Amino acid sequence: MNLLLLEPADFISDSKVTLGGRRLQHLLEVQRVSEGTSLRAGLVNGRIGEATVLRLTPQTAELAVVLSQPPPPALPVTLLLAMPRPKMLRRILQTVATMGVKQLYLVNSWRVEKSYWQSPWLAPEAIREQLLLGLEQGCDTQLPQVLIRPRFKPLVEDELSAIMADSLALVAHPGSGTPCPVGPLSSPVTLAVGPEGGFIDYEIDKLCEAGFQPVTLGSRILRVETAIPAILGRLFH
Numbered sequence: 707m708n709l710l711l712l713e714p715a716d717f718i719s720d721s722k723v724t725l726g727g728r729r730l731q732h733l734l735e736v737q738r739v740s741e742g743t744s745l746r747a748g749l750v751n752g753r754i755g756e757a758t759v760l761r762l763t764p765q766t767a768e769l770a771v772v773l774s775q776p777p778p779p780a781l782p783v784t785l786l787l788a789m790p791r792p793k794m795l796r797r798i799l800q801t802v803a804t805m806g807v808k809q810l811y812l813v814n815s816w817r818v819e820k821s822y823w824q825s826p827w828l829a830p831e832a833i834r835e836q837l838l839l840g841l842e843q844g845c846d847t848q849l850p851q852v853l854i855r856p857r858f859k860p861l862v863e864d865e866l867s868a869i870m871a872d873s874l875a876l877v878a879h880p881g882s883g884t885p886c887p888v889g890p891l892s893s894p895v896t897l898a899v900g901p902e903g904g905f906i907d908y909e910i911d912k913l914c915e916a917g918f919q920p921v922t923l924g925s926r927i928l929r930v931e932t933a934i935p936a937i938l939g940r941l942f943h
């Protein structure tokens with residue numbers, strides 16, 4: 707936890723919070739804070755600053771907070787991600803939040819197992835929990851928006867042109883001959899990343915018809931959770 711993320715419900719006055727649960731455990735056991743310790747803190751979807759521990763018991767911590775700085779800028783990217791297997795979803799949600807992605811579409815693809823859409827990890831609270839862990843890691847407060855699209859064709863035919871408007875639209879596809887561009891880029895990016903088995907030809911064709919360009923990172927096939935930070939690192943150099 708590189709940033710202590712605060713919720714509005716933690717505030718007992720304009721400048722004081724009390725914490726329990728996971729965050730208190732982390733303060734006590736990992737950060738080993740004591741009264742007087744100052745930490746970087748931020749309000750979910752709000753400003754960043756400092757929190758100073760005023761009182762500490764095994765059950766609760768009381769901290770004084772001053773939040774005066776804006777959160778870091780978002781990455782100018784919308785990510786369209788074929789729904790990963792639920793175990794990976796949790797880690798990927800954390801990664802995209804850490805890296806500053808603010809708009810993530812979880813989309814269907816032929817090679818996405820139908821059962822993935824029933825996962826309890828898609829519940830809004832479960833998604834939020836993973837995003838918060840990612841924000842704590844990346845020292846950010848702005849929660850990404852996660853949109854769930856369990857049907858590929860309506861997404862591409864009805865929504866995609868608005869989603870990708872005024873952006874460079876790229877689909878990460880190992881078989882493509884075109885190398886992924888290296889940033890800095892002059893426009894925002896809409897990036898599609900495929901499922902474990904890759905997008906099928908029909909899906910690549912539909913994305914290309916919509917204006918996407920297939921790009922590759924080279925001949926090594928990366929796992930989705932590796933491909934995402936590799937591509938984002940390259941695009942937003």
Ligand code: SAM
Pocket residue numbers: 877878879880881898899900901902903904905921922923924925926927928929930933
């Ligand atoms: N056999 C699949 C294929 O050839 O498409 C591999 C899929 S890969 C495990 C999952 C996704 O990660 C791909 O659909 C793509 O979006 C992205 N990816 C992985 N390695 C890549 C690479 N070298 N270049 C571009 N995208 C890659």
